[in-house]
Amino acid sequence: MNHSIIDNLHWRYATKRYDSSKKVPQDAISIIKEALRLTPTSYGLQPLKFLIIENNAIRNELLSFSYNQKAIVDASHLIVIASLTDIPTQEIDDYIENTALTRDIPIQQLSNYSNFLKQTINNLSPIEKKMWAQKQAYIALGVLIDICAQLKLDATPMEGFDSDGYDYVLNLTEKKLTSTLVIPIGYRHSEDSAQYWKKVRKSSEELFEEF
Ligand SMILES: Cc1cc2nc3c(=O)[nH]c(=O)nc-3n(C[C@H](O)[C@H](O)[C@H](O)COP(=O)(O)O)c2cc1C
Structure with a gap:
């Protein structure tokens, strides 16, 4: 299919290795923030907080709660999507x-x-409230992945981290928040071999039914 939107979605991939010398410019960060602010949520309640972290000391602390995924420290910025633990x-x-x-x-x-x-x-029960809030975080993740692709910024959606550890380092529990998703953003390293991997996806025949 020939369209820039689709080309950008092919261009993006879950980046494994970042070029730590490159920083995302502030105007791109501003676009990302506004896109996240505009993200729709169920009933419009936005039970979310977005933490945008550049600070190296904090990111080094978070690395030990991230299964040592180096993108946490090598990317330009780290976005943590936190959701409310209660409504x-x-x-x-x-x-x-x-x-x-x-x-x-x-x-x-x-x-x-x-x-x-x-x-x-x-x-809703307490656990249902927490899960409902976490679902809203995934909507923001979808928006973020797409916005980054359209801006030609690399991003890595991550569930592979210790949420309790993040909550401790970022003092989230006392704010009635919990870390739900982590997304390093920045620029791929020229030697990240993952950028050459072919996309593995189900075929349209398997995925879609049209009536
Ligand atoms: C919710 C979610 C969590 C993910 N967690 C991780 C992760 O912790 N570490 C990682 O390297 N990739 C993670 N991925 C990346 C996926 O493995 C990747 O998006 C998928 O295999 C499709 O490949 P592509 O994004 O390169 O097209 C995650 C993706 C999503 C959507």
């Missing part, structure tokens, strides 16, 4: 207030929706 009622009140302010509508008009949201969320 307190205050989160919903804040969302409703933001909606009223943003759309310039009286908050009373949103009271039915607010009650609906509170009831829906409070029906």
Whole structure:
């Protein structure tokens, strides 16, 4: 297929080795931040926090909780997507207030929706709330992978890390957050052999059904 979007998706790969001498420029970081801010989430609640880490000392500490994947320290930046471990009622009140302010509508008009949201969320068990928040992190991951490809930046989605270790180093537990996904971003090393691997994907016949 001949299209720049598809070409960029072929160009990207889960980069194993980064060129530590190259830094992602600030304007690209700003685009990534705005894309993550605009990422849709269920009910729009955004139970997420994005940590953008350049600091080498922190990244060295995180390396020991990352199965020694050197991308953690060699990439230009490390993005940690953290999700809320609980969805307190205050989160919903804040969302409703933001909606009223943003759309310039009286908050009373949103009271039915607010009650609906509170009831829906409070029906979930603590573990279901945590898992629901983590699902939202994966939406942001999808957006991030695509944005990086379109910007011709390399990125490595990672689940292979010790979340408890990250939570400890980044003081996430006290903020009622947990590290859910880790994504080093930067520029591939010219000797990263993974850039030449052919993409392994199911065929369209296997993946799609059209009616
Ligand atoms: C949610 C998720 C977690 C992943 N975790 C890791 C990881 O910890 N380390 C790693 O090297 N690759 C990781 N990968 C990369 C996948 O193995 C890779 O995306 C997949 O094999 C497809 O290859 P491609 O991305 O190079 O096209 C992860 C990918 C995803 C989407």
